Amino acid sequence: MMRRKKHFSWGARIASGGIAMLVGLLCMTAAWAMRVSPMVSELTTSGAGSAARIEVGNVGSAALPFETRITRMDVDADGKIVETPADDDFLVFPPQGLVPVNGRQVVRVQWIGDPSIDVSRAYYLWVRQLPVATDAKAAEGGGAVSVQVLYTMKALIVVAPPGAEPKVEVVSVTPAMVTPPAPEIDPSLTGGQAAPPPPAEPGVEIVVANSGKRYALMSGATWVLEGTDKSGQPFRREYNSDEVSKTVGVGYLAPGGARRTFKVPTGVELDPAKPVSLRFAR
Numbered sequence: 001m002m003r004r005k006k007h008f009s010w011g012a013r014i015a016s017g018g019i020a021m022l023v024g025l026l027c028m029t030a031a032w033a034m035r036v037s038p039m040v041s042e043l044t045t046s047g048a049g050s051a052a053r054i055e056v057g058n059v060g061s062a063a064l065p066f067e068t069r070i071t072r073m074d075v076d077a078d079g080k081i082v083e084t085p086a087d088d089d090f091l092v093f094p095p096q097g098l099v100p101v102n103g104r105q106v107v108r109v110q111w112i113g114d115p116s117i118d119v120s121r122a123y124y125l126w127v128r129q130l131p132v133a134t135d136a137k138a139a140e141g142g143g144a145v146s147v148q149v150l151y152t153m154k155a156l157i158v159v160a161p162p163g164a165e166p167k168v169e170v171v172s173v174t175p176a177m178v179t180p181p182a183p184e185i186d187p188s189l190t191g192g193q194a195a196p197p198p199p200a201e202p203g204v205e206i207v208v209a210n211s212g213k214r215y216a217l218m219s220g221a222t223w224v225l226e227g228t229d230k231s232g233q234p235f236r237r238e239y240n241s242d243e244v245s246k247t248v249g250v251g252y253l254a255p256g257g258a259r260r261t262f263k264v265p266t267g268v269e270l271d272p273a274k275p276v277s278l279r280f281a282r
Contacts, residue, residue, distance in 0.1 A: 058099040089113035119255040120160035167212030175270040178203035178263035203265040218251025227276035
C-alpha cells in the first residue's frame, strides 16, 4: 500500500491517495524509489512466530532516510478503514534508518502486546521516507525548482492467537442498484474536484459476517452467485478473485462477529421475489 507525497522546497503541499492512485508527471532533481517486502505478515502472539522481518529497499539514485510507526487497523461495516496509533504493541528495530543506493535495511517487528488476545488484530507498519535538505539558495535566486517525491508505504501485519480460524457466513443477498467503486485520482490533477461517481447499475448487496477468531480476506475465494432474472431466466455467475478484488478490494473481514456489506454488479436485474444465493469456492 503506497501513498506518495510531493514536497516542494518553497512550501509544503501534499497530495495523497489510497491504495491505487493516478500520479502526474513531475520534473525532479533526483529520482526516489522505495520498496517494502513483504507487504503482508502474519504473526502469532508468542514464540518464534511473534516477530516479522520486513525489508526496506532503495532502488532510487540517492540515499533513502526513513522512519516507521504502527497503527491499528479496523474496518467498519461499509469498508471504511479507521487507524489508531499502536506503537506500544510492537518493538520495532530500527525505528529509523538510512538505506544506501541499491541497498536494503531489515526492520524487525516484534509483538509485545497482550499475549492472551482471543481474536486476531490487524496493524499497519508505516515506512515513511524523510525529506533531505535541498539547495535553498538556488530556489531563492530564481534557479531550478527543487522537487522531492516522498514515499510512504504501509505493510499489513496481522497478529492471531494460536489455532484461530475464520468462520464466514452469508447473512443476506439482496438485489439492488449498485454504484461501482470510483477511481481514486490525485486531487491535484483535477483542480481539487472529486471525480463524478460512476452510474448505478444492476447488482446485489451482500452482507457477510465472521464469527471466527481469525480475519478473512474475501478476495481470496471465488464467489458463486445464483438467482433468477426479471425475465424469469435462471442466473448464475462466478466471480474469480481478480474480479472480486476490482470490486471490493481485498475484502478484509474482521473476526469476532464483524460484518461487512459488499455491493457487486451483476449486469442484469435479478427478481427480488425469487431466492438469491451466494457461496464461496476455491
